[in-house]
Amino acid sequence: MKFIVENVDTDGLTLRAPPGNYRNSFQFDSPTPPVRGSNVFGTIHAVARKMEAVSQGGNYVEPLFGRPRRMQGLVLAQRDEHNELVVRVGYDVTVRLPPGQKASDFAVGSRVGWDNAAAPRFVWDGPSDPSAASGCQPAGDSASPLAQAVNHPGTRTADH
Secondary structure (H helix, E strand, O other), X not given: OEEEEEEEEOOEEEEEOOOOOOEEEEEXXXXXXXXXXXXXXXXXEEEEEEEEEOOOOOOEEEOOEEOOOEEEEEEEEEEHHHOEEEEEOOOEEEEEOXXXXXXXXXXXXXXXXXXXXXXXXXXXXXXXXXXXXXXXXXXXXXXXXXXXXHHOOOEEEOOO
């Protein structure tokens, strides 16, 4: 998924997810951080304290600015072998469920919500040198739920 780097500091980076207004901060490990204002491609990974099925509300991240604490959205895919769900919350997030809960208990197309156990992590999908990524898109769409399903057996998506 494409993000725009808003800020880089010792704690991680703040990304904007166009076309939305979210400006969220994520953990990020790289010897060479991306340049402010550059386009970066990657995935967001979170760990849930407890996953809950919800019947009302839309896709959202709380707070709108800063470290995401609460997320809610539509399940796009299940990754049973890793006990993870891919959820659209305003941007796509791969979220690991806590012990005692199974990804297979939450159907593709259902709505879920959770509190993050820690700050979510941004995982770089672009070039190996993040400083060279300004305006650069990696080959293929490796971050899409359908691509994840193809590359990770046991993944179920809304399309498959």
